[in-house]
Amino acid sequence: MIIERIKLNDYRNYASAEVFPGRGVNLFTGDNAQGKTNLLESVRLASVGRSARTTRWQELVRRGAKAASVSVRVRSDAGADEVTVRLGDAKTVLVNGYPVSRMGELMGVVKTVLFTPDELRIVKEGPGERRRFADIALCQLSRGYFYTLTRFNRVLAQRNRLLKGSPTDEELSVWDMQLAREGARITYTRRQFAARIAGFAAAVHADISGGEKLETGYEGAEGDSIAEIESGLLDALAQSRERDRRFSVTHVGPQRDDISIRSDGMDLRAYGSQGQQRSAALSLKLAEMELMKSEGGEYPILLLDDVLSELDEKRQSKLIERIKAYQTIITCTHLTDDVREKIGEITEFRVRAGTVERSDK
Ligand SMILES: Nc1ncnc2c1ncn2[C@@H]1O[C@H](COP(=O)(O)OP(=O)(O)O)[C@@H](O)[C@H]1O
Ligand SMILES: [Mg+2]
Structure with missing residues (x-):
């Protein structure tokens, strides 16, 4: 399974953003507090219906805005599917445009595995x-x-x-x-x-x-x-x-x-x-x-938040070897040339103050 598009509106520090990840390793770099983790959090929200960082979804709405929305479109062996989570007066979920009556209907549409330093x-x-x-x-x-x-x-x-x-x-x-x-x-x-x-x-x-x-x-x-x-x-x-x-x-x-x-x-x-x-x-x-x-x-999508730099070299190399088999979304502040070389093909994005831009072309 791969994510084809992530679309955010008034989510955390994003006014609006649209991201088209590549099939393999996707790298989001940027300084601290620019919105890297927020982006991963939004994908996880569309995947399992909640944030890994907070149980109060109201916090996810951009300060000053009334409502937020996150849309994640995936392609799997079963075809294309899109999950939209709207956070306004209430939390509502749409799968392929139709509001679901039970939260469980969101489960399994966007499959993810999340790994962050917190996961310890x-x-x-x-x-x-x-x-x-x-x-x-x-x-x-x-x-x-x-x-x-x-x-x-x-x-x-x-x-x-x-x-x-x-x-x-x-x-x-x-x-x-x-x-x-x-x-x-x-x-x-x-x-x-x-x-x-x-x-x-x-x-x-x-x-x-x-x-x-x-x-x-x-x-x-x-x-x-x-x-x-x-x-x-x-x-x-x-x-x-x-x-x-x-x-x-x-x-x-x-x-x-x-x-x-x-x-x-x-x-x-x-x-x-x-x-x-x-x-x-x-x-x-x-x-x-x-x-x-x-x-x-099928493999789910792997979300790695700030973990590459935390691992010793041996484990880092092993991890990099493995992530080539699936779509991975990685965030980090900075990647050394050495690690970059080990990964090989990367789709790169730059995150800055709630904006995301492709940076590899
Ligand atoms: N609801 C919100 N509205 C506006 N900004 C927010 C909201 N929630 C968090 N932020 C901002 O998002 C930034 C943190 O983003 P984060 O994705 O955690 O950064 P990093 O790039 O370091 O992973 C902080 O500047 C924080 O103030
Ligand atoms: Mg972060």
């Missing part, structure tokens, strides 16, 4: 970051998953709200059943995701680190089928009921799951050095590219 979080920070990693990839691969996750989150919020009062056993039972049903689907799907990405991550990691072993796994309710996980969750919810009442929160379910990340037996989440954590995060992201290709038939 998926190894270093709490389990929430790793669940989000799995969820965003899975939502892009399956709208069904997106809807299950939406239902699960609603049920969980309602059960937790109920726990703030003094619910009867009957009241809780209703929510337990729904929580176990939706929760089992999520745990099952994430467990499969973790199993599949483990193979890709191990291969990518061995390649970019020169033989280091990376092992990833899923930590959550056990079970070989959805039904098995569901009945296990129901039991666990019943057992945890008094504790849940006492703390007014639900202690069991996929909202507590995690993905383990180990290298040569060591838990990188807790004990990895900054460098090891960064390598593992990169491997996971590149593994996500491979997984999405194997599941969806």
Whole structure:
């Protein structure tokens, strides 16, 4: 899949901009605070419906403007598609010109994998970051998953709200059943995701680190089928009921799951050095590219924000080797001639105060 056009209106510091990326490596350079990350953020918004930097979409509207819009046109084996996100009184999404009634319809139209220096979080920070990693990839691969996750989150919020009062056993039972049903689907799907990405991550990691072993796994309710996980969750919810009442929160379910990340037996989440954590995060992201290709038939678009300069030379070279296989959008303040040579063919743009210009012709 490749992006053919990005069109912005009153988005962040862009009054209006239109960008036509090339098929391979696209490089956006510019000084700090010119709009490089804003551009990547807009693509991600059209891809997964939200910004990686903020949950308040109102911040995305250019200061002083009333509404913003982002349009991203892609070409895939399936043909051409365009997603438009309008941010005004509300957030509205159009796919090929038609407003969608449910946000899930946006999922998978523009498939992306995002890697930024912040992405270190998926190894270093709490389990929430790793669940989000799995969820965003899975939502892009399956709208069904997106809807299950939406239902699960609603049920969980309602059960937790109920726990703030003094619910009867009957009241809780209703929510337990729904929580176990939706929760089992999520745990099952994430467990499969973790199993599949483990193979890709191990291969990518061995390649970019020169033989280091990376092992990833899923930590959550056990079970070989959805039904098995569901009945296990129901039991666990019943057992945890008094504790849940006492703390007014639900202690069991996929909202507590995690993905383990180990290298040569060591838990990188807790004990990895900054460098090891960064390598593992990169491997996971590149593994996500491979997984999405194997599941969806095509590579997604890789978005790299300011990461080239953060990597040591060996990893940088390995990364550059890999990105040639897909459409990549890279931002950086400055690229050395040496790196430029390694990449080879580049479509280049210059970003300056909310404007983008081709700079390679
Ligand atoms: N809603 C907004 N309206 C206008 N300008 C904004 C808005 N949000 C962010 N900006 C501006 O965007 C710039 C940062 O852009 P960013 O893409 O993060 O820079 P960089 O090129 O360093 O990646 C800052 O100057 C900031 O003030
Ligand atoms: Mg930036």
